[in-house]
Amino acid sequence: MNERFSLDGRVVAVTGAAGILGGRFCRELLAGGARVVAIDQDDASLQRLVEQLGADSERLMACRADIRVRSEVAAVRRRAEQAMGPVDGLLNNAATKSPNFFEPFESFPLEDWDHVMSVNLTGAVVCAQEFGGAMAGRRRGSIVNVLSIYGVVAPDQRIYEGSEYLGRAINTPAVYSASKAALWGLTSYLAAYWGSIGIRVNALTPGGIFSGQNETFVQRYSQRVPMGRMGQADELCGALTYLLSDASSYVTGQNIVVDGGLTVW
Numbered sequence: 127m128n129e130r131f132s133l134d135g136r137v138v139a140v141t142g143a144a145g146i147l148g149g150r151f152c153r154e155l156l157a158g159g160a161r162v163v164a165i166d167q168d169d170a171s172l173q174r175l176v177e178q179l180g181a182d183s184e185r186l187m188a189c190r191a192d193i194r195v196r197s198e199v200a201a202v203r204r205r206a207e208q209a210m211g212p213v214d215g216l217l218n219n220a221a222t223k224s225p226n227f228f229e230p231f232e233s234f235p236l237e238d239w240d241h242v243m244s245v246n247l248t249g250a251v252v253c254a255q256e257f258g259g260a261m262a263g264r265r266r267g268s269i270v271n272v273l274s275i276y277g278v279v280a281p282d283q284r285i286y287e288g289s290e291y292l293g294r295a296i297n298t299p300a301v302y303s304a305s306k307a308a309l310w311g312l313t314s315y316l317a318a319y320w321g322s323i324g325i326r327v328n329a330l331t332p333g334g335i336f337s338g339q340n341e342t343f344v345q346r347y348s349q350r351v352p353m354g355r356m357g358q359a360d361e362l363c364g365a366l367t368y369l370l371s372d373a374s375s376y377v378t379g380q381n382i383v384v385d386g387g388l389t390v391w
Contacts, residue, residue, distance in 0.1 A: 130373040134159035137210045139203030139257055141193050141222030144171035146227025146337050154363040156181050164188045165204040192251035193220055199256045212264060215370045216257040218250040219272045231300050232282055239301045248306035265324045270369045273312045273331040275385050282350055289343035317379030326378040328369045333357050333385025
């Protein structure tokens with residue numbers, strides 16, 4: 127491996143670590159030499175992640191926390207620093223749904239809107255305050271916020287008729303787009319705010335990643351993509367390693383879009 131892409135000795139905190147993308151990101155970071163602080167709200171899912179990854183406790187620390195609560199995030203940071211040393215990287219990957227996540231815009235409950243925004247956006251703010259604030263004191267660090275193409279462009283509603291995920295009809299609600307677009311605004315703000323003291327803040331934007339959607343969705347989505355297919359979680363990992371490593375030492379305030387070309391149309 128080119129040494130500039132190495133993560134040897136780095137400590138990286140990952141939120142939403144037990145999710146589909148979070149687990150794959152943790153595996154990639156461990157393979158790159160990093161020590162990982164895996165943060166999630168679900169204890170059982172965290173335990174399964176630890177078992178699947180098979181890393182020893184010196185390289186992988188699983189921490190249950192509600193990222194919307196500053197005191198819980200601060201406790202995770204202190205625990206990580208005591209066990210592994212200063213946290214060099216933060217991957218704001220956590221996102222959530224709500225009981226009425228797929229309701230039409232006109233009837234989408236505001237309590238569901240507030241819940242999704244509190245995790246997707248406020249949770250990222252809290253983690254950036256806590257981990258980024260500590261990085262600022264050391265004048266070194268990298269923060270990567272995971273966005274979505276639907277924070278950059280609007281979803282094409284035509285692909286959703288007859289589309290299902292794990293047997294349930296799906297769409298992309300406005301709150302998801304709004305929360306991810308806001309996270310891009312936060313990325314730009316923090317890149318400028320911390321740029322002069324060596325903290326880099328960038329975004330990683332996945333396109334549609336296959337994770338069990340039905341054939342109707344896969345076909346319709348793929349027709350919207352120049353490369354003619356959905357992505358795989360593995361295909362996000364190169365960009366992630368780049369943004370967290372010294373290979374991107376002069377890169378901040380940028381959004382790497384990994385979408386097979388969907389946003390060029």
